[in-house]
Amino acid sequence: MCFTSKTVTRLLQDPPAKGIHRGNYTTRNGQTNQCSVKPESEWFLHEIKPLVSNELWEECNRIIDESLCKQKRPAKKPVHIFSGVVHCECGQRMYVPSNSPKYICRGCRNKIVIADLDAIFCEEIKGYSLSPDAIAKHLKSANETASEKERLLVVQQEELQRVKK
Template sequence: MRKLICEIFLRTRRKKTTADELNKLGYRTRKGALFSDTTVTRLLRDTTAKGERMANYTKTGDEGKRTVLKQKSEWVITKCPRIISEQMWNKVNYILDEQESRSSYAGRKSRYLLSGFVKCSCLKKMYVKRTKIYQCKDCRVKIAISDIEGMFWGFLSDCLSNIELSKINENSNSLLGKKQTLLEETKSEKAA
């Protein structure tokens, strides 16, 4: 089960999506509850998966608030059966650390191409709710998904059909030539 959780998380890179997939597959927690992003995070962070059981590494902070880490010299680490490789555990925890260090979190991927980009005449963003239409929360203006995405694809195909590939190719070759000359100059300077 832990290996499955890690594999899903490495594929999706999202804790809530991992929890949703586990729930859809019929998995439940020990108490029979649905998985949440918090439960998934706890299981991904647990070192027993990589074969190390940690004890005596936390204590209650000042005035009974928050748990804090003790000095590493006080930690008790014992070996236990490994569920996943240490490389997999490190990769998962690297992603978690990276996500926590960012000021904004990696939200869910939108199902709809233009969610959050389409704006109403009142300049508010329009989103797709349960119905198959983009809707403004404030003024309730509605546009069918097929209409707005049809307009977008039409605009995009017009833009792409007006591109002159010969000019792009010519510019790319010119830029490549300049970069190769610069590389040769740098090599000769370094050799001298």
């Protein structure tokens, strides 16, 4: 588990520490996989053994709320590394509209999920960077192409000489 400051804040704001266990209070969106809090009327609350006093919990959360209010600034726009770089089958460039989880073609509305494209790219990169065989094969085929072209060049030069004569 990774304890970022966000995780710690979430743990401090969670009421089990003051002896209240909440059930049925979050829901996950099937499409975006984002978690959100249900209306309070749907929660089930159970009393459990508190870890800290109610006063300490309230004091702690008052401090968190105050500091969160202070740091509220516009959210950073997410960066999509393939935006305008990746091309659709139809030849048009693909972009991510705001709040969309997909790259979408401006021409034919073809779509690909951002995470899928990232995963495909990473797999391709791995194939090259982690496999000396793939690199060796690639170099060998490039060398063969180069010597074939050199051979053709000699033939063409000889042909040129012949024509000139």
